[in-house]
Every structure is written in structure tokens, then in C-alpha cells.
Amino acid sequence: MLNKITKWLSETPDFTSFRINRLKEFDIKNMKDHLETQSHELGVKQIPNTYLLKEDCLIIEKWPENVILEKSKNGVIVDVSCAIAVLRGAHVFAPGVLALPTSCKLNERVDVYGDLDRQCKRGLKVPYEGRKMYVGTGYLKMQRYQLFDNGVQPSGIAIHMLLPASRLPVINESIYPEGHILLQxxxxxxxxxxxxxxxxxxxxxxxxxxxxxxxxxxxxxxxxxxxxxxxxxxxxxxxxxxxxxxxxxxxxxxxxxxxxxxxxxxxxxxxxxxxxxxxxxxxxxxxxxxxxxxxxxxxxxxxxxxxxxxxxxxxxxxxxxxxxxxxxxxxxxxxxxxxxxxxxxxxxxxxxxxxxxxxxxxxxxxxxxxxxxxxxxxxxxxxxxxxxxxxxxxxxxxxxxxxxxxxxxxxxxxx
Structure with missing residues (x-):
């Protein structure tokens, strides 16, 4: 039983859940339109199953098994918290990036890896030799100097995720006005x-x-x-x-x-x-x-x-x-x-x-x-x-x- 629970805990849930604010108007079409846009980016025709479990609970399932991406030639290292967020359907935000190859160019496809050993030094230029886990692929939106060289804590989306390894849709509350839905x-x-x-x-x-x-x-x-x-x-x-x-x-x-x-x-x-x-x-x-x-x-x-x-x-x-x-x-x-x-x-x-x-x-x-x-x-x-x-x-x-x-x-x- 312990092995079963340990394995289960290491896996990502098969769906994303949102709570809907019943005090405000909600149109599920906005969510489906957003998923339609993602389906075009991925080159697939169908969108994930999306349904109301109750009037205040929206469920979005992961992409089907046949939705996959080939690995890119560039690997970016992020911290464990960031890696978990990516697997749950988030973009990579700048503070989570630990290592980025000097050869990476803006808007280039990159693969994202979580630093399981928590030993990667921020700003590392050479390949990381510690234990790492592939968590998804996306497009690079920030360069090294923006992430590591300006002397202040960076902010904003560093990698626009295309597909997490979990195949959960990359999605958050920003599709709707603030306070209308909540990731929960x-x-x-x-x-x-x-x-x-x-x-x-x-x-x-x-x-x-x-x-x-x-x-x-x-x-x-x-x-x-x-x-x-x-x-x-x-x-x-x-x-x-x-x-x-x-x-x-x-x-x-x-x-x-x-x-x-x-x-x-x-x-x-x-x-x-x-x-x-x-x-x-x-x-x-x-x-x-x-x-x-x-x-x-x-x-x-x-x-x-x-x-x-x-x-x-x-x-x-x-x-x-x-x-x-x-x-x-x-x-x-x-x-x-x-x-x-x-x-x-x-x-x-x-x-x-x-x-x-x-x-x-x-x-x-x-x-x-x-x-x-x-x-x-x-x-x-x-x-x-x-x-x-x-x-x-x-x-x-x-x-x-x-x-x-x-x-x-x-x-x-x-x-």
C-alpha cells in the first residue's frame, strides 16, 4: 500500500479544477475558445473534455494520449516548485528559472526540466549534471540578461508553455475577469x-x-x-x-x-x-x-x-x-x-x-x-x-x- 500511495503522490492529477464565483456571470464558452486556440498551437483537432461538475465547479481534463511533442535541443532547468506548477498547467515564471543555455534565442522551443536534487546554481551556463526531470516544452520569452544579469528579482513569464509532460492544458484564471473563477x-x-x-x-x-x-x-x-x-x-x-x-x-x-x-x-x-x-x-x-x-x-x-x-x-x-x-x-x-x-x-x-x-x-x-x-x-x-x-x-x-x-x-x- 505504501508503494501505491508513493507512486500516486508522484503523479499529476488527470484534470484541472476551477471554482466558479456564483456571484458573477460565467460563460464556459470562453474556456472552450481558449482551449481551441491551444489545440491549433499543438496541431490537434480535439480539445480536452470540459464540464461543470456542479454550478460552482469546472473540470478540465488533460489532452489525449496521442498529443505529444518532440523534444527540442535546448534544456532549461527550473526549481522544484516551478516544475510542479508547470506539471499542473502553469507557464514558467522568471523567478523559477535556474539555468539557461547561452545558445537559446527568443521564441525558440525549449524543454523544461525540474532540479530534483535542488543543487543547480542560478545562472548556470553549462549543462546541469544533477538529477532532473522533464516537465514540458514551451517557447522562450526572456533572455539570460533579463533573468540573471540585471541585479533585481526578475518577473513575468520566462517560458510560454506549450505542453506539460502531464498533458494538462496550460490554463489559469486570467481567461476571465479577476474574481470570476479560481484555480482550486x-x-x-x-x-x-x-x-x-x-x-x-x-x-x-x-x-x-x-x-x-x-x-x-x-x-x-x-x-x-x-x-x-x-x-x-x-x-x-x-x-x-x-x-x-x-x-x-x-x-x-x-x-x-x-x-x-x-x-x-x-x-x-x-x-x-x-x-x-x-x-x-x-x-x-x-x-x-x-x-x-x-x-x-x-x-x-x-x-x-x-x-x-x-x-x-x-x-x-x-x-x-x-x-x-x-x-x-x-x-x-x-x-x-x-x-x-x-x-x-x-x-x-x-x-x-x-x-x-x-x-x-x-x-x-x-x-x-x-x-x-x-x-x-x-x-x-x-x-x-x-x-x-x-x-x-x-x-x-x-x-x-x-x-x-x-x-x-x-x-x-x-x-
């Missing part, structure tokens, strides 16, 4: 469906940056819920605010605040943190986690000590969430990781430590059940959802939900 992993969209924000509800988003799930909750409530979004630093809060403005959302208040201390025993109104006990109808705890569900994973340097640290933070956040939640209120917990400690065992800890918290089905149940033999009964496993490659007779899962990222969702009611 499918399980992250499912979190919003599980919480199901409604008008006039008081909702706390505890670890909200960059605000993608926050905006989804606001849009689901038709911009009529009362949402508080917290994160630790002003920088993160500014990013949330920018996201809210782009999406045309006015029902969210943001505060730079440590959510571990978001409650107080004093009485008062829900104006600013810390909040009185039993204040919120719903709480979203999209917890800081080890992030080991992200795909593709080309390299990972997380240590056992770092892995062990997350559960302690998550438990503190749970304690605060439970205090801030009203009786009969709903708490949704999610992570983008695959570890038992941060997922099933965290749910088991909550149920043991807080008998007033009742586990309920995290509907719509689209991911698989929780893992067996890690603290949850079969009855409890069927209530949570784990997104991954596992097959479990407790619940069959559609392929689209098995082929996104590793993710976990649980839902509780406070009694």
Missing part, C-alpha cells in the same frame, strides 16, 4: 459543500489565508452570511482582503489573530477576537498540516520532528474551535495531508477528549472512507472522507475524486 483543488471545493454556508449564519474561518475557502463560503451564502476570517499575520490578512475584493464579497470581516486564543470567557458581541464562548453557528478548521497530499510531489525534505509538530497545533486549534462553537453548531475539519496522525487519529482524539462533540457524515460523501485500524470504527470511518488512491468496500468512489490530491474532511456537531 477539487477536495478543497468539497470542503465548502460540506460546511454549506447559508445566509445569516455566523461562521468562523480559523486559518483562512489565502482566503480561497473563505470566498467559497461567502459565495455559497449569496454574500449574506456573517463570516469572520482569522490568520496570524497582517501579511496573510492582506492577502485574504485582496481575495475578497476580487470576488466582490462584503460579508466577511478579517482580523490578524492567533486562532488558538480566539475565545474568551467574557460576555459580549461577535465583533472582534477574542469571541465569547458559543458564538458561531459553524466553524471551519482548515488546519495547518504537513501538506503531504499535494500532487505531484517531486521532492520532500520534511523531517520526522516536523511531522510530529503538527498534531499539537491542530489539537490547540480544535480546543479553541469547540469553545467558540455554539451548542448544536457544526465544525468542519480538513487537511491536505495523508498522515493518520493528522486525520483519523485526530478525529479519534477529539471524540475521546470531547464527548460533547458528535461525529456526523461529512456530506456530500465524495471521497473514500477513513483508513481502518487507526482509531475509528467502521461506523465512524464511513462518516469521514479521505481523498486518495485507496479502494475500500465501505464506499465506492468515482474516479474524479480519487485522482485529485490527498485530502481529509471530518464533520462534527457540538452537543
Amino acid at each position: 483543488n477539487l477536495p478543497s471545493i468539497v470542503v465548502g459543500w460540506v460546511l454549506n454556508a447559508k445566509p445569516d449564519e455566523h461562521i468562523l474561518d480559523m486559518c483562512a489565508a489565502p482566503g480561497n475557502k473563505t470566498t467559497h463560503l461567502a459565495e455559497m451564502s449569496n454574500n449574506q452570511a456573517h463570516i469572520i476570517a482569522l490568520d496570524k499575520t497582517k501579511q496573510k490578512i492582506d492577502r485574504i482582503s485582496k481575495n475578497l475584493d476580487a470576488h466582490g464579497i462584503t460579508c466577511v470581516k478579517v482580523f490578524p489573530f492567533n486562532s488558538e486564543k480566539c475565545y474568551t470567557d467574557s460576555e459580549g458581541e461577535i465583533n472582534e477576537p477574542p469571541f465569547p464562548l458559543n458564538s458561531f453557528d459553524k466553524v471551519l478548521l482548515d488546519a495547518p498540516c504537513s501538506g503531504l497530499g499535494q500532487r505531484p510531489q517531486l521532492a520532500n525534505n520534511i523531517t520526522p520532528k516536523m511531522l510530529q509538530s503538527y498534531k499539537h497545533v491542530q489539537r490547540k486549534l480544535f480546543e479553541a474551535a469547540i469553545k467558540a462553537l455554539k451548542v448544536d453548531g457544526i465544525l468542519v475539519y480538513s487537511t491536505c495531508t495523508i498522515t493518520e496522525e493528522e486525520n483519523e487519529r485526530m478525529v479519534a482524539w477529539v471524540l475521546e477528549k470531547h464527548p460533547n462533540m458528535q461525529l456526523v457524515p461529512a456530506e456530500p460523501l465524495l471521497g473514500g472512507p477513513g483508513l481502518p485500524n487507526v482509531g475509528l470504527s467502521n461506523e465512524q470511518r464511513i462518516m469521514v472522507q479521505r481523498f486518495g488512491p485507496e479502494n475500500d468496500p465501505l464506499r465506492q468512489v468515482d474516479d474524479i475524486y480519487k485522482n485529485s490530491i490527498g485530502f481529509f474532511i471530518a464533520k462534527f456537531i457540538k452537543k
Whole structure:
């Protein structure tokens, strides 16, 4: 099973998912026209399958198997983060470029390789001898002096990607006006469906940056819920605010605040943190986690000590969430990781430590059940959802939900 999960994590999902802002107009034709343009660049007649999974979720599948490109004679080295972004359908932006041959000319076809060893020196002119992985082919849009010789951090698109090795379409939100659509992993969209924000509800988003799930909750409530979004630093809060403005959302208040201390025993109104006990109808705890569900994973340097640290933070956040939640209120917990400690065992800890918290089905149940033999009964496993490659007779899962990222969702009611 470990080998299966490791292989799955190293692969790129077979589709790109966008969340659609239901507060704004959306025309799927714009996306299809963009893909039509790409099909001409690639010399193929068909475009990838494109469809609405729900009214707020757009799915675009990868190009068919017969869409391939011959390798070029020039190889460009990019850092691992850039390589991952390319495999997910992004262009190569200037800061990610590490090495570019001196012979490369503008608008020339180049092959892009990720530096798996993380040893390539920025500005390298000779061929890189470390481990590298081919991630796609595109057209060079910046020269060496623009990337390495001007003494400042370069910006802009350095390589206009034609086809990633994953065959995902090269696509982003810029096809539509800002705030109309958002690149978002499918399980992250499912979190919003599980919480199901409604008008006039008081909702706390505890670890909200960059605000993608926050905006989804606001849009689901038709911009009529009362949402508080917290994160630790002003920088993160500014990013949330920018996201809210782009999406045309006015029902969210943001505060730079440590959510571990978001409650107080004093009485008062829900104006600013810390909040009185039993204040919120719903709480979203999209917890800081080890992030080991992200795909593709080309390299990972997380240590056992770092892995062990997350559960302690998550438990503190749970304690605060439970205090801030009203009786009969709903708490949704999610992570983008695959570890038992941060997922099933965290749910088991909550149920043991807080008998007033009742586990309920995290509907719509689209991911698989929780893992067996890690603290949850079969009855409890069927209530949570784990997104991954596992097959479990407790619940069959559609392929689209098995082929996104590793993710976990649980839902509780406070009694």
C-alpha cells in the first residue's frame, strides 16, 4: 500500500479544477475558445473534455494520449516548485528559472526540466549534471540578461508553455475577469459543500489565508452570511482582503489573530477576537498540516520532528474551535495531508477528549472512507472522507475524486 500511495503522490492529477464565483456571470464558452486556440498551437483537432461538475465547479481534463511533442535541443532547468506548477498547467515564471543555455534565442522551443536534487546554481551556463526531470516544452520569452544579469528579482513569464509532460492544458484564471473563477483543488471545493454556508449564519474561518475557502463560503451564502476570517499575520490578512475584493464579497470581516486564543470567557458581541464562548453557528478548521497530499510531489525534505509538530497545533486549534462553537453548531475539519496522525487519529482524539462533540457524515460523501485500524470504527470511518488512491468496500468512489490530491474532511456537531 505504501508503494501505491508513493507512486500516486508522484503523479499529476488527470484534470484541472476551477471554482466558479456564483456571484458573477460565467460563460464556459470562453474556456472552450481558449482551449481551441491551444489545440491549433499543438496541431490537434480535439480539445480536452470540459464540464461543470456542479454550478460552482469546472473540470478540465488533460489532452489525449496521442498529443505529444518532440523534444527540442535546448534544456532549461527550473526549481522544484516551478516544475510542479508547470506539471499542473502553469507557464514558467522568471523567478523559477535556474539555468539557461547561452545558445537559446527568443521564441525558440525549449524543454523544461525540474532540479530534483535542488543543487543547480542560478545562472548556470553549462549543462546541469544533477538529477532532473522533464516537465514540458514551451517557447522562450526572456533572455539570460533579463533573468540573471540585471541585479533585481526578475518577473513575468520566462517560458510560454506549450505542453506539460502531464498533458494538462496550460490554463489559469486570467481567461476571465479577476474574481470570476479560481484555480482550486477539487477536495478543497468539497470542503465548502460540506460546511454549506447559508445566509445569516455566523461562521468562523480559523486559518483562512489565502482566503480561497473563505470566498467559497461567502459565495455559497449569496454574500449574506456573517463570516469572520482569522490568520496570524497582517501579511496573510492582506492577502485574504485582496481575495475578497476580487470576488466582490462584503460579508466577511478579517482580523490578524492567533486562532488558538480566539475565545474568551467574557460576555459580549461577535465583533472582534477574542469571541465569547458559543458564538458561531459553524466553524471551519482548515488546519495547518504537513501538506503531504499535494500532487505531484517531486521532492520532500520534511523531517520526522516536523511531522510530529503538527498534531499539537491542530489539537490547540480544535480546543479553541469547540469553545467558540455554539451548542448544536457544526465544525468542519480538513487537511491536505495523508498522515493518520493528522486525520483519523485526530478525529479519534477529539471524540475521546470531547464527548460533547458528535461525529456526523461529512456530506456530500465524495471521497473514500477513513483508513481502518487507526482509531475509528467502521461506523465512524464511513462518516469521514479521505481523498486518495485507496479502494475500500465501505464506499465506492468515482474516479474524479480519487485522482485529485490527498485530502481529509471530518464533520462534527457540538452537543
